[in-house]
Amino acid sequence: MRLFSAFMLLVAISAFGQTNEPYHLHLLSPTDYQVFQRQTAGTGRIVVDVAIETTNRGTLTNLDKLEARLTGLPADRKGPDEWQPLPFDNRVRHFRAELTVPAGGWYQFEMRLVSHGTNIATEMVTNVGIGEIFVIGGQSNSANHGEEKQAPKSPTVVVWNTNHWQPAGDPEPGASGKGGSFLPAFGDAMAEKYKVPIGLVAIGEGSTSVREWLPRDDRMAAPPDTGRHTIFAGTNLWLSNGELFDRILAAQQTLGTNGFRAFLWHQGESDCNEPPDRQITPQQYRGYLQRIVEASRASAGWRVPWFVAQASYHPGDTGSPELRAAQKSLATDGIVLAGPNTDELGPEFREKSGKGIHFNAHGLQRHGELWAETVGAWLDRELYGVGSAK
Numbered sequence: 001m002r003l004f005s006a007f008m009l010l011v012a013i014s015a016f017g018q019t020n021e022p023y024h025l026h027l028l029s030p031t032d033y034q035v036f037q038r039q040t041a042g043t044g045r046i047v048v049d050v051a052i053e054t055t056n057r058g059t060l061t062n063l064d065k066l067e068a069r070l071t072g073l074p075a076d077r078k079g080p081d082e083w084q085p086l087p088f089d090n091r092v093r094h095f096r097a098e099l100t101v102p103a104g105g106w107y108q109f110e111m112r113l114v115s116h117g118t119n120i121a122t123e124m125v126t127n128v129g130i131g132e133i134f135v136i137g138g139q140s141n142s143a144n145h146g147e148e149k150q151a152p153k154s155p156t157v158v159v160w161n162t163n164h165w166q167p168a169g170d171p172e173p174g175a176s177g178k179g180g181s182f183l184p185a186f187g188d189a190m191a192e193k194y195k196v197p198i199g200l201v202a203i204g205e206g207s208t209s210v211r212e213w214l215p216r217d218d219r220m221a222a223p224p225d226t227g228r229h230t231i232f233a234g235t236n237l238w239l240s241n242g243e244l245f246d247r248i249l250a251a252q253q254t255l256g257t258n259g260f261r262a263f264l265w266h267q268g269e270s271d272c273n274e275p276p277d278r279q280i281t282p283q284q285y286r287g288y289l290q291r292i293v294e295a296s297r298a299s300a301g302w303r304v305p306w307f308v309a310q311a312s313y314h315p316g317d318t319g320s321p322e323l324r325a326a327q328k329s330l331a332t333d334g335i336v337l338a339g340p341n342t343d344e345l346g347p348e349f350r351e352k353s354g355k356g357i358h359f360n361a362h363g364l365q366r367h368g369e370l371w372a373e374t375v376g377a378w379l380d381r382e383l384y385g386v387g388s389a390k
Contacts, residue, residue, distance in 0.1 A: 022054060023052060023053070023054050023063075023120050023121040024052075024053040024054070024121055025051075025052065025053075025111055025112075025113055025121045025122065026051040026052075026053050026123075027049075027050050027111060027123045028049040028050065028051065029046075029047045030046055030109055030125050030128045031165065032125050032126060032128075032165070033127045033158045033166055034125075034127075034128055034129070034165050034199075035129045035130070035133055035158060035165065035198070035199035036101075036128075036129070036130050036131075036259075037130075037131075037132065037199075037255070037258065037259050037260055037261060038103040038130045038132065038196065040103075040383070041103065041383040041384060042102060042103055043100055043101065043102060043103060044100075044103055044131075045098045045099065045100055045130075046070070046098065046099045046101050046128060046130070047096070047098055048068060048086060048095075048096065048097045048099060048111070049095075049096045050095050050111060050123070051093055051094045052093045052094075052113065052121075053093075054093070058091075059090055059091050060090040062115050062116070063088075063090045063113065063114070063115050064114045064115055064117075065085050065086075065088050065113075065114050066085070066086040066087075066088045066095060066112070066113055066114075067083040067085055067086065067111070067114060068083070068084055068097075068109065068110065068112075069082060069083045069084060069109075069110050070099065070101060070107045070108070070109055070110075070128070071107065071110070072106065072107045072108050073101075073102060073104070073107060074102065083112070101130050102130065103130045103131065103196050104130060104196055104197075105127070105128060105131060105156060105196065105197045106126070106127040106128065106129055106155075106156065106197065107127075107128045107129065108124065108125070108126050108127075108128070109124065109125045109128045110122065110123070110124045111123045129156065129196065129197030130196065130197070131156070131191075131194070131196030131198055131199065132194060132196060132197075132198050132199070132261050132379075133198075133199035133200075133201070133255060133259065133260035133261055134186075134198075134199070134200055134260060134261055134262055134263070134264055134375075135201045135248075135251045135252075135255075135260055135262075135264070136175075136200060136201065136202050136203070136204060136263075136264045137203045137204050137213075137248060137263065137264070137266075137267075138204050138265050138266040138309075138311075139204060139205065139206055139207060139208045139266070139267045139268075139269060139270055140176070140204070140206035140207060140269075140357070140358060141182075141266050141269070141311065141342070141357070141359060141367070142181075142202075142204035142264070142265070142267065143172075143175035143176050143177045143181060143205065144170055144171035144172055144176065144177030144178060144179050144181050144204075145176070145177040145179055145180075145206050145358045146170075146180030146182070146351070146359045146360070146361075146363070147351035147352075147356075147358060147359065147360040147361060147363075147364075148179070148180045148360065148361040149169075149170035149171065149179060149180045150169075150170050150184040150185060150361070150364055150365075151168070151169040151170065151184055152169070152184040152185075152187050152188045152191075153188050154187065154188050154191040154192065154198075155167065156196070156197040157187030157188060157191055157198045158197065158198070158200070159172050159183070159199070159200045159201070159202060160173070160199065160200070160201040160202075160251075160254070161173035161174065162174075165199065168183060168184055168187055168200055169184065170183075172200065173202065174201065174202040174203050175202035175203060175204040175205070176204065176205045176206045179358075180359070180361065180364050181202070182364050182365075182368035182371065183200050183202060183368065185365045185367065185368025185372075186200075186367075186368035186369075186371045186372050187200055188368070189368060189369055189372030189373075190372050190375070190376065193372065193376055194379075199260075201251050201254075201260070203247040203248065203251055204266075204267075205244055205247075207226050207270055208224070208226065208229070208244065208267065208270060209224035209225065209226070209270045209271050209280075210268070210280075210285055210288045210289050210292070211224050211230075211240065211280065211288055212224055212226070212228065212229035212230065212240065213229075213240075213244045213245055213248070213267075213288075214240035214242070214245060214288060214291060215240065215242055215245045215291070215295050216239075216240060216241060216242025216245065216246075217231075217239050217240065217242070218239065218240045219238065219239060220238040220239065220240065220280075221280050221284050222277060222278050222280060223238045223278060224270065225270060225278055226270075229241050229243050229244055245292065245295070245296070248263075248292070248296050249296065249299050252299065252300045252304065257300070257301055257302050258302055260304075261305070262305040262306065262337070262375065263296075263305070263306045264307050264309075264339065264371060264375070265289075265306060265307060265308045265309065265339065266309040266339070266342065267309075267311060268285070268310075268311040268312045268320075268323055268324075269311060269312060269314065269319075269357055271312070271323060272312045272314060272319065272320045273314055282320070282322040282323045282325065282326035285323060285326050285327075286326040286327070286329060286330060289308065289327070289330060290330060293306050293330075293335060293336060294335075305337055305378075306335075306336040307337045307338070307339040307371075307374065307375060307378075308327050308330055308336045308337070308339050309327070309340055309341070309342055309371075310324040310327050310328055310338075310340070310341040310342065310343060311324075311327070311342050312324055312343055313342065313345075313357060314357060315347070315354070315355050315356060315357060319343040324343060338374070339371065339374055340367075340373070340374045342367060342370065345363055345366060345370075348362070348363075349362055349363030349366055349367075350363055
């Protein structure tokens with residue numbers, strides 16, 4: 001009897017050891033406030049990337065499975081709201097999978113590691129969404145140089161910040177400037193229209209010429225006003241240092257193939273009214289921008305949709321019709337998509353009581369709405385055919 005009791009004690013101790021090893025789930029994706037680009041009007045895929053952290057070596061024979069579930073789904077949409085098994089091999093520690101999920105959010109994502117029917121490690125993310133992601137670049141009016149900081153009204157508008165997502169709010173991380181931007185107004189309008197989370201990646205840099213965004217070692221016809229992002233390589237030879245182009249590549253690489261909806265480009269003011277020794281022609285502007293677009297697509301490995309605004313505004317004039325025509329010609333020729341003509345936003349929308357180039361609070365709101373109207377009309381056709389979103 002004593003021998004039997006001792007044996008049962010050893011069994012109990014063994015079972016306890018099997019289910020109480022020091023395991024931890026290190027969830028690399030999804031993370032809090034992460035938005036995944038939807039692939040159709042109704043669905044997208046969440047990438048699950050998780051590592052099991054443990055001091056144990058070799059085959060983890062006491063582990064049975066990894067499971068995940070998503071909660072908070074709309075009542076009229078079916079999705080993975082019950083525990084689902086993920087690909088699992090107890091000889092390795094790192095796992096990746098994809099879950100097809102209805103568009104929307106925020107959802108709550110949960111994971112668990114199971115041993116002999118017992119949960120021995122869990123992890124949870126409270127804000128995960130399937131929606132629309134946009135990269136925004138160009139010069140100051142694409143960045144944080146507006147007169148007043150803005151904040152989105154919707155809790156589903158977020159922004160990328162180096163290595164994580166967070167609620168959007170000016171100044172948006174990733175872009176220059178410490179003031180306001182059109183991104184909150186754009187995000188709000190898109191979130192309201194499509195009822196999905198909106199992810200924004202800001203990479204704009206104030207005062208930049210289109211030349212400064214060229215790939216590394218691309219030639220310039222003349223140096224830009226800023227003197228930045230430029231290498232002097234000999235008589236009448238100026239080259240891009242590629243720093244800003246690398247921002248484009250970094251954003252694309254972070255988001256992945258088909259990982260965002262479109263690139264929104266707002267730039268041109270710095271390529272107007274320049275001194276003769278720094279001036280480029282509208283035709284040169286078009287060539288430089290086409291080069292940037294095509295080189296970025298080649299690097300991305302897919303035809304990234306680019307929207308190009310008509311932007312050349314300066315106080316006291318209506319901007320440059322020639323430069324706007326060059327910007328628009330890229331859309332006419334099917335190289336990019338036509339963005340809004342923001343030169344139409346006159347002094348009443350501009351800072352310093354209409355004397356500045358940057359937008360005041362009213363202008364930032366209208367700027368965001370113009371982008372939402374333009375992008376939304378295209379997206380309606382892409383997702384739903386001709387007509388409005390349903």
